[in-house]
Amino acid sequence: MDLDRSPLAVPFPDAPRIAGVTTRVARAQYKEWDRCDLTYVELCEGSSVAGVFTQSACPSSEVELGRENVAQGAARALVVNAGNSNAFTGYRGREAVEQIMDQVADHLGCPREQVFVSSTGVIGVPLPKDKAREGIDAALAAQECSWENAALTIGTTDTFAKGATASAMIGDQRVELVGIIKGSGMIAPDMATMLGYIFTDAAVHPGFLQECLSRANTQTFSCITVDSDTSTSDTVMAFATGKAGNSQLTSFDDPGADAFAAALHDVCRQLARLVVRDGEGASKFIEIAVAGAASDESARKVALSIANSPLVKTAIAGEDANWGRVVMAVGKAGEPADRDKLAIGFGGTWCAKDGLPVEGYDEAPVAEHLRGDEVRIDIDLGMGDGSATVWTCDLTHGYISINADYRS
Numbered sequence: 001m002d003l004d005r006s007p008l009a010v011p012f013p014d015a016p017r018i019a020g021v022t023t024r025v026a027r028a029q030y031k032e033w034d035r036c037d038l039t040y041v042e043l044c045e046g047s048s049v050a051g052v053f054t055q056s057a058c059p060s061s062e063v064e065l066g067r068e069n070v071a072q073g074a075a076r077a078l079v080v081n082a083g084n085s086n087a088f089t090g091y092r093g094r095e096a097v098e099q100i101m102d103q104v105a106d107h108l109g110c111p112r113e114q115v116f117v118s119s120t121g122v123i124g125v126p127l128p129k130d131k132a133r134e135g136i137d138a139a140l141a142a143q144e145c146s147w148e149n150a151a152l153t154i155g156t157t158d159t160f161a162k163g164a165t166a167s168a169m170i171g172d173q174r175v176e177l178v179g180i181i182k183g184s185g186m187i188a189p190d191m192a193t194m195l196g197y198i199f200t201d202a203a204v205h206p207g208f209l210q211e212c213l214s215r216a217n218t219q220t221f222s223c224i225t226v227d228s229d230t231s232t233s234d235t236v237m238a239f240a241t242g243k244a245g246n247s248q249l250t251s252f253d254d255p256g257a258d259a260f261a262a263a264l265h266d267v268c269r270q271l272a273r274l275v276v277r278d279g280e281g282a283s284k285f286i287e288i289a290v291a292g293a294a295s296d297e298s299a300r301k302v303a304l305s306i307a308n309s310p311l312v313k314t315a316i317a318g319e320d321a322n323w324g325r326v327v328m329a330v331g332k333a334g335e336p337a338d339r340d341k342l343a344i345g346f347g348g349t350w351c352a353k354d355g356l357p358v359e360g361y362d363e364a365p366v367a368e369h370l371r372g373d374e375v376r377i378d379i380d381l382g383m384g385d386g387s388a389t390v391w392t393c394d395l396t397h398g399y400i401s402i403n404a405d406y407r408s
Contacts, residue, residue: 016165038082043241051067179267276391290387317394
């Protein structure tokens, strides 16, 4: 399936190499396509790992094993398969994952629990073990590749490679962070919502790395939605090689810990927004900011009710300033709201306040704002101090076309 590049695409950043990380790609040919579809990342001894995974009740074996093994805190390798999610494939799917883990562990001379595997693509087709074995062999013999090639290889319906960078100072030592991610459809904020991987040369204890990643996830990956559907395979992981030479971070009491956590949050936020910018069929990037809610979590639920509304998303696709659809989405969210305190605005122009259209409301500036490719919706519930921001995209005919033909 050939897809046109998203009109919201952005260039891949100039990402530095991370000491202790080697990336390679290969052709396992999980599908009949002319591209690499297996990414292999080797990590130096002593690397820490953290992860957040889908909350789907029907996860893949990759997710189940990842959840189990991330607790031991160490990683030596990551393998990502594209084109086949290996989900809902029973014992055959698990055997395929364990084969990959054993093959890489034998090569590295490490415990199999330090080899992490992710797969993405069609559900219900067991990962072919022969293709996986040959793909791993090819990856182990391949030349090191760029971050952009690694990002391209993990994609499925993605139309551009997605990456992000950040840095932080820990004492006198500068540490680097690089993240890559895939995601375009089946995106909903029930963590995770894609496959994403962040690498840093900082020395970070796995427990603190997990704390930082979980915190960042709450305000980034758990605040995006394309179509309200949560994947069976969603995974976001962070790996820290310790090669920067800083004193290991173990808690927020350590010097530089706040700076590192902020850099990790920044990378997560960049990656999350990139997924929305590549939403299947998307033509507009939408930011929904809710204030005045009873709590931050209540604000998030209201924002997601708006973001997941097909009526709101199609109105924006059609550049229709129909703020009544936002009222509908607020009302159905099941959160504290008062019609007579509600205010709604688009692009800095308030359309309604105190349960009524704004007196003298001029739709012209709103219509002009909606003609752009970035749209902002503001909601003030007038109930309290809770706030949240969620990112989504519009819903176009392109989404239907992509998903109607997904398996072809």
